Every structure is written in C-alpha cells, then in structure tokens.
Amino acid sequence: MTQFAKGATIRRDAGLYGFERALARQGLTPVAGVDEAGRGACAGPLVAAAVVLDRPIPGIADSKLLTEARREKCFDLIMKRATDVSVVIVSAPDCDQMGMHVANISALRRALARLAVRPGYVLTDGFPVDGLGVPGLAVWKGDRVAASIAAASIVAKVTRDRIMVQLHEEYPAYDFATHKGYCTSLHQEKLDEHGPCPEHRRRYVNVRAAMEGAVREQ
Numbered sequence: 110m111t112q113f114a115k116g117a118t119i120r121r122d123a124g125l126y127g128f129e130r131a132l133a134r135q136g137l138t139p140v141a142g143v144d145e146a147g148r149g150a151c152a153g154p155l156v157a158a159a160v161v162l163d164r165p166i167p168g169i170a171d172s173k174l175l176t177e178a179r180r181e182k183c184f185d186l187i188m189k190r191a192t193d194v195s196v197v198i199v200s201a202p203d204c205d206q207m208g209m210h211v212a213n214i215s216a217l218r219r220a221l222a223r224l225a226v227r228p229g230y231v232l233t234d235g236f237p238v239d240g241l242g243v244p245g246l247a248v249w250k251g252d253r254v255a256a257s258i259a260a261a262s263i264v265a266k267v268t269r270d271r272i273m274v275q276l277h278e279e280y281p282a283y284d285f286a287t288h289k290g291y292c293t294s295l296h297q298e299k300l301d302e303h304g305p306c307p308e309h310r311r312r313y314v315n316v317r318a319a320m321e322g323a324v325r326e327q
Contacts, residue, residue, distance in 0.1 A: 126165060128248065128255040132230050137244070139163065139192060141228035142257025143217045146172070146265035148209060151313040152283070152306075153273050153290035155199040155209070157216035158264035161192040161226050162257050169259050171252040172266035184267040187260050195223035196268055205311050214238055220261075234258050280306045 129140045145157040169183050188194060197220045204212045217238050221231060231238075231245030232255050238245070251258040270289055277286035282303045288296045290308070292315060300309070300319045309316045 125170070125254065125256045125259065128232060128246075129162065129257060137230040139226055139228050140230050140232060140257050141193075141221060141224060141226075142232045142234075142251070142255055142259070142261045143220055143238070144234045144252055144258050144261040144265055145213055145216060146262070146269040147290065148213055149292070150290035150310075151292050151300075151316050152201065152296070152309045153276060153285065154201060154269065155204055155212055155216055156265045156269040156272070157197045157199075157213070157220040158261040158268065159193075159195045159217075159220040159224050160187060160257055160260040160264060161194075161224060161228060162190075162260060163192045164190065165256070166190050166260065169256060169263060171250075171259055172262040174253070175263070177270070180263055180267050180270075183260075183263050187264055191260065193224045193226040194264055195220050196264060197223065198268070198272070201308050201310050208312070209310075232258050234262065276308055280308065282306075 132138065132140050139161045141159050141161045143157065143159045145155060147153055147155045166186050168179065169187065172180055175183065197216045199212050199216050207215065217233065218240060221241055228243055231241050231243055232251055233245060233247050234251035235247060235249065237247040248255050248258060252262040273285045273289040277284065283299045283306060284295060297315060300315065305316050305319055311317060
C-alpha cells in the first residue's frame, strides 16, 4: 500500500466523501473501498465487499452505527446506484484451513479483483492490504470516514447477516438469526449445550472447548 497521494489533503470537516473528492482532484479515480464482515465471529462465513461510488448515496455510514432496517435500505441504494459492487464469501471450513488473517486478506483481494471497473485507487479499513495491483491507503476507522469503505461495510454486513438468517433455518438450535455467529453469551450457551455444528470455526478456543466437552459427555 502507498501513502496518500502527494499534494492531496483532507480537511477535518470534509465529511464522508472527503477522501474520494481529494483523490478525484489528483486524477486517481475511480476509487474503490473494501471491507469485511464476520472476521470476529466464531461461526458462519467471512464476507468481503468492494464498492466503487461515482456519486453520493444518502444515509450511508459505518454499518455498525446503523440499525438493521437502515442498513437494508442503504444496501438497496448501494446496489442500485454504485458504479460497481463485488462480494466474496469465505466459508467457515475455509477460514479454518487458511487462518483468519490469511482468509481476510485473500477475500479483500478477491473482492477487488472481481470488480468489473478497474479502480485507480483503493481505500481499505484499518490495515494495509498488499498485492492489490493499484495504489491505495489503509484508513484508520475507514468505515466511519470514507464513503466507499462505509458502503463496502454495509454490503458485507447485510450479505453476511442474510446468510446467518438462512443458517438459522438449517441449525435452529444455535439461534444464529439473533447473534449472527458472534461470541455472545447466548451463542456460548447454545454452543456449550449442543456442541459445534459444521458452521462453527474450529480454530476458535471456545469452539474447541465445546467440542472437547461434547466428546467427554459421549
């Protein structure tokens, strides 16, 4: 990843589209934002998204700051109005096989590669992602300060939440529709009671402990 474009500056009051406007002034367009959802969950897939915006989309913000209903509305607007959107889904077994960091970096790269529009610059949330093939910048809390990253966070979050609701129908004992596979007290209670299902990530300590407990009880 490179540093931010030389000569480009972001004012503190530039707003959510400040990065995109500054890069456009430098001719570094289109700008793609990439982000993921589910990295910290102990069940379900990891989902990465890449989004290219060419115009403001009302209401978008960090997906974690929006209500579920608002995320769904923003998701629909992004899918209709964004220049390009791509999504990559990494299954729980694949996350176990690769390890979460490798799975995460790989998913972000693949999401960017699947865009039909080749970006001139890439903004990532929090940490740098090498090997993207274009210049880019890791933005601290990027989903709160850069519109394209915020849009990617919404697409990834809504896509993953919908998957977890579907998995709830397949594995109702774990109540995936409520906690979406994250390590909540409710999820841990269900995990300890029933042991892990195929959607649980075996690399996680709490999942391994539940597996061992289920074996001892047999």
